[in-house]
Each structure stands twice: as structure tokens, then as C-alpha cells.
Amino acid sequence: MYVLQLGLIGLSIALIPLLYVKTKGNRNKFRKLAWVAVFFTFDLIMFGSFTRLTDSGLGCPDWPGCYATATPFLAHSEIRAAETALPTGPVTFTKAWIEMIHRYFAMAIGVLIITLMVLAWVKRKELKQSPWLPTGAFLLVCLQGAFGAWTVTMKLQPIIVTTHLLLALTLLGVLTWLASRQEIVVPDGTLLRWRWFALGGLVLLAMQIALGGWVSTNYAVLACTHFPKCRGDWIPPMDFAHGFKLWRALGRTAGGEIIPMDALVAIHWVHRTFAFVVIPYLTWLGVRLRRVTALRKTATLLLLMLLAQLLTGLGNILLKWPLPIAVAHTGGAAFMLLLLVMLNYHIVTAGRLARAQTRQHSPQADSLGNAGSRSV
Template sequence: MLLQLAIIGILIALLPLSYVFVRGSRDKYRKLVWITAFLTLDLIMFGSFTRLTDSGLGCPDWPGCYGHSNPHAAMEPIAAAQTALPSGPVTHVKAWIEMIHRYFAMGVGVLIIALMVLAWVKRKELRQSPWYATGVLVLVCVQGAFGAFTVTMKLQPVIVVTHLMLAMGLLASLIWLGSRNEAPHAVAPRAAGLRWPGIVALTLLVIQIFLGGWVSTNYAVLACTDFPLCNGQLIPEMDFRHGFTLWRQLGMTADGNYIPHSALVAIHWVHRGFAFVVLGYLAWFALRARRLEGLTRHARWLLAVLALQLATGLSNIVFDWPLIAAVAHNGGAALLLILLLRLNYNIGLATRTAGAAAQPSVAARAT
């Protein structure tokens, strides 16, 4: 079974690898980084689709499905589980969704292995340490381990959220690596003044992504069924203690009782309230950044994706959590992360340029 799964992962990775290595371009490493980053974004969105369709336990073992490499070979145990619990987490459709997600993840893993090998082989030509690409491989291995824990620990919320945050961290690492391998371009020197605002914006977004993942994994999206109020109240009854207890089973409190609705309301309300803080700050940051050379394009995209996030977030409440809007909301969070990383990287270029320019001036004054 493990050999079959490995072959599937290699076959999935062959198409993007062929595109990179068969074409005559000399810049293979950079292209492989960006293709892997793009597929990682797709994987994050398909992961959200897997979670939102309640397919996370479509195959309740790991890495295969009832000891097989594909759900077709496991038709009998899947049918038995579906017959015993027709509304349960195991169905033929959910099993395929879960396994396609795993196949896709293995393909991305193969691409990152190829990326690391290429970084070591071409380390002199690339003129950068191959240890960064090696670190990305370590990160994807840790991510895979938490993917296994997600199944074996029956969708325990803190494990699922950690799996999500590691996926976002993997995407961020690939975006940063891709940015480092691009040709430097002009950035307005004044952009250096946005260094700390950019770091704050990125920090706020990471917190909000965690809160959004906590809402999703606890199925608290519809805990508040109206907007701008929450169940007809500005400040509803909320149970923060049970809502934000990290180590507990899905749908349960740490004491083993069913989680109260007020705890789900607390989870939803905190995410909703903090969203306005993040939305306001990121909009202010983007408006400042769009006036500066080298930041304009990414800043405009940031404003556009912020509008998309607001629309999809509200539609989840108003239209009772439509699947396409929920997946788009998860993808929008990843896009915001990409754009903020690109902006922070370019601001870093301006900061380094300003520092290099200041050194001759200091030396001249000393002379």
C-alpha cells in the first residue's frame, strides 16, 4: 500500500516537474518554487473543501483507506460503515474526497523534495543557502504528521487548526523563497517607513486566520445567524472558557460533556469582532502602500481581496454557509497572506537599500 501511494504521489508531481524541466528555460529553480507555491494554495483550498464537506474522516485510518491505497479497493468496509451510520462521516463520496486530498498532498511533497535536491545541486549557481529549501521539506513533513494526527485523533480541534496553520506556514515559506529568487526591482525609499506597520498587519492576519480556523473546525459558523447583531443581540451570552479550551474532543468540553451553544457563540463572535479590526488596519496599510513605487500593485490587490473576504464572510451568515462561499473565504485568507508577505518582502528591499545608502553618508561625515 505505501509503495502504491508513493507511486501515486510521484505521478501527480510528474506533470508540473515536466513543465519545469522539459522547457528550455534556465531559471528552473524559480519556476519550480512558484509552481509548488501555487499548488500549495490549491491544496489549502481543497483541504478546506474536505473539512467543510465533513470528509475529514471519510477514510478513518491513515495513510490509506481501510488499509488500501484507494477507496475503490475498500468498497466493502466503506459500504458497511455507511450502512451502519448513513449520516456518519464515512461514505464513498467522502472517502474519495479525503483520499484525493491526500494524493494531492503527496504530490506537493514530491515537488518539495525535488526543490530541495535542486537547491543543493545548484547551490553555487543560485548563490544562496540550500538549507532554506531543506527547512521547507522539514516543514512539509511536520505538516504531513499533523495530517495523520487529524485523522487518528478524530478531528480534535486544536490538531485540525495546527494542521491549517502549518499549511499556511508552508505557503508563506514558499512565497518568501520565491520572492528571494526574483530579480530585484525598484521600491520607493519611503517604503522603509512601513516596515513595522507591515509586520503588525501580518501578525494581525495570522491571529485572524487562527480564529477563523477555530470557527470552522468547531462548526461555529452558524452560531450567530444574523448580522450585524448576533442572535438579535449586540453582545450575546457567551461561554469563553469552554469555547477557547484548546485540548478537548470535537463537540465536547474538556470534562467530556457536550459543548454548550454559548461556547460556539463566543468562538464566532470573537472571530467576527476581530475581523473588523483586521479589515480596518489592513485597508489603512494598503492605502498607504499603494502610493509608493514597488508596492502599488500588491496593495491594490490587497484591497480587492479584503472586499472579497468581507463579502464571503457575510454570505456565510446571511445565506447559511454556502459551500462555495466558505471555500472562497478560506482561499481569500491565504491570498491575503501571500499579498502581505510580498508587500513585507518589498518593504524589506527598501529598508536594506536605505541602510546601504546611509552607510556612505555616515562615512563621509566621519571623514
């Protein structure tokens, strides 16, 4: 019964953006809904970061509800007992509400994606686009829900939490690509020369995000509290074997012992060092793409977000990981991913359209067309 109540809560939240799209004076409502889904997914990623950084991931230690109820209100006695037994533990009323709000909005996004998928299949002739991309987004959100459950049942195991974050960012990328498909792109064959450079930037950013997720889920941000050196050295003592052992409990080695500080230093140092690869590359890419009129706005935003990301990263280190800056750092990474997906889509699509136009107007195509008209 409580699962049905949870579903109704998620549906009620989803009705707000759905009604907004329905009543908005916009002919292409599918396009509007796709961008709304992107917006809500981005917000959920930031709220998920807030949930993790406030240690609220186990605010309700079961799934999908809270002590087998739909809201913390109904689990009042269980939460009170857990908080009384361990006042500084993972279960409090505040943490329970943070965790459940995160789940409510995740269900609402699921409803939005289901709506997109249904519309894509029903209006596939009108949209003139394959409905398999929104179908893939639906499958992805189902997988994301499974990892959300495992995050709780496996007690915040770092590899599960990191994968949960990466799947959320992948979903954001897929929805951004889907929304970008609804935009008008002017053919431009010259953009294809940037195709592999833009893809390379996306890959490098994805790798850096994965390393950053590993830092966050292992709580290794404060393993190095100075910059540019780490613990007084350019290359401090590090334990890569324990630090990058993927399958282990939070704060433990694979053997169950307390994870050594040198392992946390290794996790932090690799993420910090790889930034010296990613930042120069994306800076170069953004500066070059700003010269292309059609890409100037997106490339400029990428450069601004890159600067903001550098500042929030330094702020996390020098200011001892304050919550607002830590959440902003996650949001900045997600927004940079969104921008790079948009750039990749525009470059690939503009190039393909230009090639298609070239083939249509080639002499061979003209001769075939003339021969066909004569035969008729």
C-alpha cells in the same frame, strides 16, 4: 506495500508540474518551480477546506491509506460495510475519494518541496542563496504530514485540525518568501519606514486566520446567523471558558459533555469582532502602500481581496454557510496571507539593498578603498 503505492501515486502527480517546469522555456527553472509549489500549496489549502466542509476528513478512518489500501477502489467492501451500517456517517465512497485525493496532492507537494530542497543545495553557488529556507519548508511539510495523520487518528479534534490549517498557511508563507527571493527587487531605502506596519498587518491577519480556523473546526459559523448583531444582541451571552478550551474532542467540553451553544457563540463573536480591527488596519495599509509604485499592484490586490473576504464572510452568516462561499472564504484568507508575505519581502529586501549600497558608497568606505589601492 500499499505505502509504496501511495508514494508512487504522489510522485506521478508531482511529475506533471515538474515536467511543466522542465519543458517551459525559462532560464530560471528554480524560480518557476518555487512559484508552482506556491500555486499547488494554495490549491491544496482550498481543497483541504473543501474536505473539512464536506465532512470528508474521516472518509478513510485510518492513515495514510484507506483501510490499509492505496485507493478507495481497493477498500470497496470496508467502505460499503461502513456506509451500510451508518448511511449518514463519515465514511462513504464520495467522502473517501475526497479525503484520499487530498492526501495524494499533499504527497505530490511533498515531492515538489523535496525537489526544491535538493536543487537549493546542489545549485547553492549558482543561486547565491542559502539552501536552509527550502530545507525548512521540507521539515515543515513533514510536520504538516504528522498533523494530517493526527487529524484522522484523533477524530477531528479542533486544536489538531486548526493547527493543521495554520501549518499549511505557514508553509504557503515560507514558499511565497522563497519564490519572492528569485525576483528582482530595486533598492529603495524609503520603504523601510513601512516595515513594521507591514509586519503588523501580517500578524493581525495571522491572528484572524487562527480565530477563523477555530470557528470552522468547531462548526461555529452558524452560532450567529444575523449581522451586525449576534442572536439579537451586540454582546450576547457567551461561554468563553468552554469555547476556548483548546484540548477537547469535537463538539464536546473538556469534561466530555455536549458543548453549549453559548460556547460556540463566544467562538464566533470573537472572530467577528476582531475583524473590525483587522479590516480597517489592512485597508489603511493597502491604501498607503498603493502610493508606492513598486508595491501598487500587490497592494491593490490586497484591497480587492479584503473586500471579497468581507463579502464571503457576510455570505457565510446570512446565507447559512453555503459550501462554495465557505471554501472561497478560506481561499481568500490564504491569498491575503500570500500577498502580505510578498509585501513584507519586498519592503525588507528593497530597504536592505539600499542600505548596502549606501555603505558601499559612504566616504569611509571610499577612503578605505583608496588606502587599500595605495598600499597595493
